[in-house]
Amino acid sequence: MFKTTLSKLFILLTCWWLSFAALGTSLEGVRIWPSPDNTRVVLDLSKAPKYTYFTLTNPNRIVVDIQGKPQDFNFTKVKNTSPLLKEIRKSSAKKPNTFRLVLELKEATKPIIFSLTPTKPYGDRLVMDLPHSAALSKTKVEISQPSSERDIVIAVDAGHGGDDPGALGKRTYEKNITLTIAKQVAAKINREKGMQAILVRSGDYYINLNKRSEIARKSQADLLVSIHADGFKNPKPRGASVWVLSTRRANSEIGRWIEKHEEQSELLGGAGEVINNTEQDLFLTRTLLDMSMDHSMNTGYGVSVEVLKELGKVTKLHKKRPEHASLAVLKSPDIPSLLVEAGFITNHEEENLLRSKAHQKKIANAVYVGIKRHFENSPPAGTYFAAIAAKSHIVQRGENLSVIAKRYGVTVSQLKRANKLKSDTLRVDQELKIPNS
Template sequence: MIINNNIFKLALLLLSLCTSFFAQSANKLEGVRVWAAPESTRIVFDLSKSPNYSHFTLTNPYRLVVDLKSSSNKVDLGKIANNSKLVKRIRKSSPPEKGTLRIVIDLTKPLKANLFALPPTAPYGNRLVVDLDGGSTKVKSKPSKPATALRDVIVAIDAGHGGDDPGSIGPSGMYEKKVVLQIAKKVAAKINATPGMKAVMTRTGDYFVNLNRRSEIARTSKADLLISIHADAFTSPQPRGASVWVLSMRRANSEIGRWLEQKEKHSELLGGAGEIIQNTDNEQYLAMTLLDMSMDRSMAISHNIAGDVLSNLGKVTKLHKHKPESASFAVLKSPDIPSILVETGFISNHKEERLLSQREHQNNLAKAVHKGVVKYFEANPPVNSLLASKSNTKHKVRSGESLSVIAHRYQISISSLKKANKLKSDSLRIGQTLVIPRA
């Protein structure tokens, strides 16, 4: 009897130790954050450890169910800040088994859900991210304007990072995502205040936009240029200064290959030509040639605009790089839209972090970016644009340039160039200013 009693006590002790060990090793839900965008919502579950999870969807009503294995809850789910138009509420539900934490996300409509875990990255710990995509809302199209109507030059302004992605963090705790949104809004306001130009922002608030989606927003808006605004950072506080980046040739070549594989995108990227080449035996070769030409044109325009923007930035802030740099940034990858990335300064530098937070400095940076963009498009206005109709472009003759070279550059005939400038011969002098008639 004594032996059996001791065995019973030992079993209780082991059970107690196992329960205690499980309690200590179990994952804990420590926070829930909701980041709402116009067409999507990101929900982030902050956890004490890397999650072991599964999920499924239900209808009538629409729900996403997330099961967190070996997990417990420390959050009052009824008090979560939720401004999403896609998520009604987030709540607990009866678990399928002991030790599992079941979370139910009540949805307003059927949504695409993408779940993935993220390791600790300052200022966050372990996370389970739930991306809910509502898709773009189709708006009834208005009657199209006559083909002769003059259009605005469209500039897509992309504020980097956002939502659960803070970007770089300065010494005093300033988030890159916040300061670049402030600067981006100022650039957009100046673009919109310029007759013949219009700005489209990829994000207008504190939410994350997928990198591919940023290019799609620009393309859907028929943008003539995409500008991505960022703030640089380094492991030491010494580096400082602004820089402007364009797509590297290596990334450009790999992107052309990727687009070639997506035949359904060819008509989107190449317009009517895409639909024509899909019906030919040499579709891939023709697409490759046209995509290559499109990328070459976009990169040439990007380099020119980057140079103009950088030149103006140098008048209002220190430069880290005095020439446009090339890199494989994903947001620059679109083959059909000229794109530049502006690093407004080093947020990791104490002085520049303080400068970047100041409204006057932000305004000066926005003015510099705006001035560089306007300079390019006034000199090279797109066909059928309001800017093209406002005045003729002027060109100062440089060494080695001839009438044929200049006419080819602006895609006009030599005769129209001579007529606009009342030239009786083909001879030009260096420094001579020519009026470039509209194509």
């Protein structure tokens, strides 16, 4: 009898607990992150959600039912600049112990809705990705590329963004530092004749890591530079660094930490695909055999060397040579890529530096100068930089200054001045610099 009573009591307590747990899920916050071609709505919840949803037309709506305790939430205080989402409001749910949210839309869309487990600094979340139509999308690539003497196009990527804050300092989110520096790099490039920059991310929103390379590719970029601020599990490491693609996993502790942090970024950003899936690794392995990948890796390394030289003039370096890691943003086989870590945001001294406008300006200028110097020395064919690059001529038997000047469309005096010649005498196999006509 006593055992029977205990069993019944246990069952009652279990049912009560399950009922309490179901009622316990509550809405703690709402964030709306509009990007050029997508609006992301993030619901911060007290527990992992159990939910269902459906769409309605005339007018266009998305209805989400979440199992949990109905409560008051002031949606009017949620910042909303989305071109697609009109508003979020509460509605009456048909099932008990459920709260219903209705997303009013300006047009129909096919939502992608999924939950995310806690990842610092966030708890349980329900993520709703709402793709924009072509009419609403602001993703427009306007690159001027004449048939001759085209601009060198640099895609500048600000790491992280939106629901993914990146590395966390005591007072700073990495995503804010990277966007500020990236905008300054792009502005400097756009002021340089023969160069043009496009910002991969121009605001506080998240872009899937693989899509960042796609944006660079659509822009016909000659280089992708991704700006970051490093983080580590302890505050001791400091200094800027530059990373290029490795076909193997990183062999340093910092490199492994960065690779792990990139995977965490996809979780925070709520990417709908896994970076390192089998098909992609197979594709990358095959692509690495292609000469285009060799060219991209060599060019990326060449730019990184120049950028490191400039960074060393304005800040402490973590490593004096480019480091290697297997990062998604570096894996594009047809676009030379590098990742710049401006410093360790987890180091108190460097966090203060990275928050400084003067230091941000120095970092941006170093990145810009390094990129410019590389392309001045190795300009892509058909670009303005290639057209103005200093040519050279090896003197052949029977040639004189007059013949050479006529061949290159310059004057004899220009040739003599460019080569600091005091007479008209030349010797066979002498190398002459040819000035711009």
